[in-house]
Amino acid sequence: MILLADGGSTKCDWILLDQQGEIVFKTRTEGLNPAVFAQSLLEERLEKNEELRSHKDKVQAVHFYGAGCGTEKPRKLLEQVFKEFFTKADIIVKEDMVAAVYAATTEPGIVCILGTGSNSCYFDGDKIHMAVDSLGYVLMDEASGNYFGKRLIRDYYYKRMPPEVAEDFGKRFDLSSDSIKENLYKKSNPNTYLASFAEFIFTSERNGYFYKIITEGIQEFVENRVLCFPEAQSVPIHFIGSIAHFSEDIIRAAVWPYHLTVGNIIRRPIDGIIDYYRKEVIGKLEKK
Structure with a gap:
């Protein structure tokens, strides 16, 4: 077995x-x-x-x-x-x-992961080719769960959130500075801690603020992790993960100016x- x-x-x-x-x-x-x-x-x-x-x-x-x-x-x-x-x-x-x-394709294409972290590769039909090594949640991971978690916390503290969104966010999570700093700098697994905040975006009713930050994250990912492949405009771009599943409309809008073709979008x-x-x-x- x-x-x-x-x-x-x-x-x-x-x-x-x-x-x-x-x-x-x-x-x-x-x-x-x-x-x-x-x-x-x-x-x-x-x-x-x-x-x-x-x-x-x-x-x-x-x-x-x-x-x-x-x-x-x-x-x-x-x-x-x-x-x-x-x-x-x-x-x-x-x-x-x-x-x-394996989940996305047996044909040449670019395959992207949008989960707790993010990554991408080019599959030539036989082998996988990476454009850059992933350096994780501190330096990379655009459009990932931890990327959006960081964005939400920063916007909350810088008071860039719409008041009604900030109120709901504050009710759902412990946002005291002591708690955040302890989880980020003293406890293990800060990447998964940050990613836990991202569910707020995808379990709340879509609004202009959420649309904006998802769009900016997806655009960063496309620019840094898709367009880096010379084959980007000639093969489908596949996306894997819950964030991709819940952001399909934004993904399609983000790739359109670059004349990219969206392939399969797979949640699990x-x-x-x-x-x-x-x-x-x-x-x-x-x-x-």
Whole structure:
């Protein structure tokens, strides 16, 4: 049986497939980003999930695609955590861009992730090509959850929010300066803390203020993470993640001046990954 996972900093979706590609179970853990979480926390989050614990000795392969797995050191850390938990399984850990490509397309295209963080790549139909390395939430991550979280907090403190929006924002979150500074500078995982504020935009009624900040974030992302690819005007641009799902109209408006073509917009890539494995992995194994 193959255990598939699509992991971010906030959450991780897991699906166990049997030898025929049928789903044995679906489950979710908290995020498992090895670039920002300590080994002890990664281990704890696996142990907390009852379904993973009860099936771990039956799993023959773990294929994990996650945020923070694009460089060797954090990838090796997560591989070790999985080897100790899934003791009878072969382990493969790859960055989340690979899963995004599997979910979005089998043809050449640019694939973008808009989640807790953000990223992009060009897929030539065979290999993935990155234009720049992602430097994370402090320096990059345009149009991501943590990007919008930072924007909301700054606008609230600089009094740039419309009064009625600021009032609602203040009721929904603890916005005391002490609380914000403690979460940002003393507690772990400030990126996921910032991203938690972004839900305010996407669970509230759309208004001119929200439209403005989403538009500015998407425009920054397009300018920095899409137009950097020479192929941008000749292939579809695919978007993965909840922020992309809820911002489809703004994405289409943002790319129009550049004569770009929007491809697939997928909220949860895990379903596309299942289809890929049924066709490309399990299907080929059955033919052998």
